[in-house]
Amino acid sequence: MSNVLSPSRIAAGWLAGLAGLTLLFATGCATDSGGSSKASGQPGPPAKDRLLWSYRNTVLNMRAGRYDQAKAELDETLARLGGIYGPDKAAASARRLFSEESKKTFIGEPYERVMAYYYRGILYWMDGEPDNARACFRTGQLIDSDTENKTYAGDYVLLDYLDGLASVKLAADGADALTRAQSHTRATPLPPYAPKANVLCFIEYGNGPTKHATGEYREQLRFREGYPGARSALVRVAGQAWPAPPYDDLYFQASTRGGRVMDYILAGKAQFKGATDTIGNAAIVSGAALAITQQGRRNSGDEIGAGLMLFGLASKLVSAATTPAADTRCWDNLPGYLSFTALELPPGEHTLAVEFQNAAGSTLRVKTTTFTVTAGRDTVLFFSDR
Amino acid sequence: MNIENYRLNCSLVLAAGLLAGCATGVQNPSGVSVTEMRPDERGFVAGTGVESQDLVRVADKMSRGILGIPQVTRAQGTPRIVLDPVVNETRFPINKDIFLTRIRAQLNSQAAGKVLFLARDKMSALERERDLKRSGQVTTGSDPNVVEFKGADFFLTGKLSSLTTRTTKGVSDYVLYTFQLIDARTSDIIWEGFEEIKKQGLEDAAYR
Numbered sequence: 292m293s294n295v296l297s298p299s300r301i302a303a304g305w306l307a308g309l310a311g312l313t314l315l316f317a318t319g320c321a322t323d324s325g326g327s328s329k330a331s332g333q334p335g336p337p338a339k340d341r342l343l344w345s346y347r348n349t350v351l352n353m354r355a356g357r358y359d360q361a362k363a364e365l366d367e368t369l370a371r372l373g374g375i376y377g378p379d380k381a382a383a384s385a386r387r388l389f390s391e392e393s394k395k396t397f398i399g400e401p402y403e404r405v406m407a408y409y410y411r412g413i414l415y416w417m418d419g420e421p422d423n424a425r426a427c428f429r430t431g432q433l434i435d436s437d438t439e440n441k442t443y444a445g446d447y448v449l450l451d452y453l454d455g456l457a458s459v460k461l462a463a464d465g466a467d468a469l470t471r472a473q474s475h476t477r478a479t480p481l482p483p484y485a486p487k488a489n490v491l492c493f494i495e496y497g498n499g500p501t502k503h504a505t506g507e508y509r510e511q512l513r514f515r516e517g518y519p520g521a522r523s524a525l526v527r528v529a530g531q532a533w534p535a536p537p538y539d540d541l542y543f544q545a546s547t548r549g550g551r552v553m554d555y556i557l558a559g560k561a562q563f564k565g566a567t568d569t570i571g572n573a574a575i576v577s578g579a580a581l582a583i584t585q586q587g588r589r590n591s592g593d594e595i596g597a598g599l600m601l602f603g604l605a606s607k608l609v610s611a612a613t614t615p616a617a618d619t620r621c622w623d624n625l626p627g628y629l630s631f632t633a634l635e636l637p638p639g640e641h642t643l644a645v646e647f648q649n650a651a652g653s654t655l656r657v658k659t660t661t662f663t664v665t666a667g668r669d670t671v672l673f674f675s676d677r
Numbered sequence: 678m679n680i681e682n683y684r685l686n687c688s689l690v691l692a693a694g695l696l697a698g699c700a701t702g703v704q705n706p707s708g709v710s711v712t713e714m715r716p717d718e719r720g721f722v723a724g725t726g727v728e729s730q731d732l733v734r735v736a737d738k739m740s741r742g743i744l745g746i747p748q749v750t751r752a753q754g755t756p757r758i759v760l761d762p763v764v765n766e767t768r769f770p771i772n773k774d775i776f777l778t779r780i781r782a783q784l785n786s787q788a789a790g791k792v793l794f795l796a797r798d799k800m801s802a803l804e805r806e807r808d809l810k811r812s813g814q815v816t817t818g819s820d821p822n823v824v825e826f827k828g829a830d831f832f833l834t835g836k837l838s839s840l841t842t843r844t845t846k847g848v849s850d851y852v853l854y855t856f857q858l859i860d861a862r863t864s865d866i867i868w869e870g871f872e873e874i875k876k877q878g879l880e881d882a883a884y885r
Contacts, residue, residue: 369770373724376848376878385883395883415770422765422773429768429841436843437885461764552885 339381342368343397346622349410354675358414365411372404385618386556388563392618400551401438402500402544403622405431405447409629412453413493417671425457439549446547448475448538449629456633459484460669479536488633489669490662494535496521496647496676497627500542502619510561512554512617514545517627521647521655521676526632528643535645537628553617560615567610574603626675638666647676725850725876726769727837735854735872736779742870743780743833743858744788752830757793758858759829767839767852776835776854795827831867832859847879 336344345364352361375398385395398404412427428450436445445451455468465484473481498517505511524535578599585592644659656676664670714720717733743749749756760781763773781794796803803826810821819825835856842849851873858868 373726373769375880375884376724377880379881379883382881382883386881392883395881398884411770420770423770426765426768426770430770433768433841433843433848437845463766552882556882 339394339396340620341396342371342399343620343622346399346403346407347624349407350622350624350675353410353413353673354677356673358417358673361410362414365407365414368407369411372398372407386553388560389612389614391614391616392553392557393616393620395618397618397620399622400502400545401434401548402541403625404434405450405544406541406622406625408434409450413671413673416457416491416669417673419668421457421460421669425454425461428454428457435544435548438547440547443544443547443549446475447544448472448481449631450539451475452481452538453631456484459486476538479538481538482633485633485635488635489664490634490636490641490643491669491671492526492535492632492634492643492645492674493672494524494526494630494632494645494674495626495628496524496630497537499623499625499627500545501623502617502621504617504619506561506615506617508561508564508615510554510557510615510617512551512557512619514542516542519650520627522628522650523648523652524630524674524676525646525648526634526643527646528634528636528641533632533634535630535632537630539629541625541627541629557615557617560613564610564613564615567606567613571603571606571608571610574599574606576603578603624677626677636664638664640664643672645674723878725848725878727767727771727852731852731854731874732775732779734874736776736783738872739776739780739835739856739870740783740787742856742868743784744791746858746868748831748858748860748867749792755790755793756830757795757827758831758833759795759797759861761832761834763835763837765837767837768841768850769839769852771837773837776837776856777833780833780856795829797829800826829861832861833857834859845885847877849875849877851875 335341345368349361349364349368352358352364379396382395384390385392399407408427408431412424412431415421415427416424432445432447432450432454435443435447435450438444449472451468451472455465455472458465458468469481469484497520500514500517503513503515505513523537526533526535578596578601580596581599582593582596585596640661640663642659642661644657646654647656647658649655658674658676660672660674662670662672712720716729719728719730760774760777763776765771765773784792785794806815807821809815810817833856835854838853838855840851852875853871853873855869855871857866859865860867
């Protein structure tokens with residue numbers, strides 16, 4: 292029996308072998324990292340998406356007035372956010388050529404992490420802990436400080452404004468924070484602190500930014516502005532009205548962060564994917580040409596041609612396995628704008644209405660609440676147009 | 678070229694490549710069993726914020742400091758202390774009263790009798806009980822009309838302050854813990870102790 296095989300038989304054998312190997316490893320790799328709750332029998336989020344679900348649940352709970360549940364979600368979330376330092380296998384895996392960025396444990400982009408601290412700050416203040424609320428606002432501002440263009444570093448208006456207000460409430464000096472907040476405002480001037488204000492209204496409206504990917508291999512993370520909704524609000528109590536303008540714009544915050552370190556990694560992956568694909572194409576075409584032209588000439592040309600084809604095929608497989616796509620998982624029920632108003636009301640029961648208005652000033656929705664002001668304590672209210 | 682060797686080499690290269698591509702398995706698929714640790718030990722889950730080992734270290738130092746001051750060691754009678762809430766000026770939301778609770782518990786357990794703490798946080802319950810006694814609704818072993826609630830000799834309070842730096846090289850958090858014992862009669866700060874802890878960390882590039 293001859294030991295020399297024809298190039299076509301070699302290629303066919305290799306193709307079958309490759310298909311088998313790919314199937315074998317694909318099956319072996321299909322480990323479910325999912326987190327179905329076996330105890331409850333309910334499907335839960337995959338472990339890598341747990342924070343994303345917590346984020347979304349937080350907003351739903353806040354809007355439904357289930358503040359205790361929001362607190363529970365956020366406490367777990369913040370504990371995880373505070374412990375992300377050091378080596379992380381899931382994150383390291385996301386940096387590899389053959390693993391998607393979305394494999395990493397989701398913690399969100401800075402504007403999403405900031406919102407987790409912002410909501411927890413509101414809840415701390417509700418519980419009569421303005422110093423812990425201030426701690427959350429400070430951490431939020433710190434998270435926003437890692438921007439590419441330092442003009443946009445730590446530029447949340449409300450986080451600095453509320454930091455200062457909490458200090459004033461704690462009999463400390465909030466002037467520096469107010470000055471910083473004022474320097475961040477682009478259009479809306481901030482009201483001076485009213486130390487006697489005892490009703491704090493945290494108001495959010497509009498639709499938050501979403502993520503999408505662009506680029507040949509979807510390797511570039513981009514942000515899209517939320518669809519139009521409410522653009523301002525008016526607070527009415529006992530015949531008086533207070534404006535609640537948009538102090539912070541989450542789309543602005545998301546889109547001014549600049550490039551991430553991960554963007555360079557994804558760009559490298561995309562470059563590798565493109566290069567291996569091009570090399571694969573070139574090798575297959577030249578190998579095929581060589582194999583066809585040299586067939587039957589009793590020299591090694593046809594074998595080299597077959598080898599080139601196989602190399603090209605392997606290169607194409609490597610290219611196909613390279614995953615430079617950006618992670619577009621997104622906290623998609625965030626508001627577009629954040630606002631705040633502080634009122635001074637006498638102790639007793641009050642009814643307050645918040646009118647949410649569009650860009651033209653037409654009222655889109657009115658939310659009303661009745662609450663009791665207790666002497667010596669701040670009453671913290673939360674309103675959303677959704 | 679020998680076809681069989683060529684095939685073998687190619688198989689090995691391909692298998693290695695595919696294995697490398699698959700190296701994204703789940704971490705600790707069986708979980709990590711519960712590990713009991715000492716509270717003053719740095720665990721494998723750590724951040725740059727205030728953690729149990731910091732609490733233990735700070736509370737230990739403050740307790741020793743309080744027991745060493747002459748106003749306590751040479752006091753005529755047993756000094757009585759009231760805890761005043763700690764102020765948190767850091768960027769870390771924490772249960773700040775846990776520091777005072779641990780200092781009190783440590784002083785009560787290790788230096789019983791040298792100082793006494795007044796349960797001002799239970800005043801409403803104590804006043805209700807006294808009123809029940811005064812109205813004769815419950816029994817009493819002494820005259821309920823005599824005021825026996827003790828006044829404080831000292832106030833113990835504290836403050837947590839921090840400095841944070843964030844650069845591309847990571848986050849650095851310095852936390853200064855200061856505690857004071859204040860004479861309730863004169864407002865003199867008769868003792869002040871401090872502890873400072875600095876931590877640094879850098880998250881994976883995938884999160885930056």
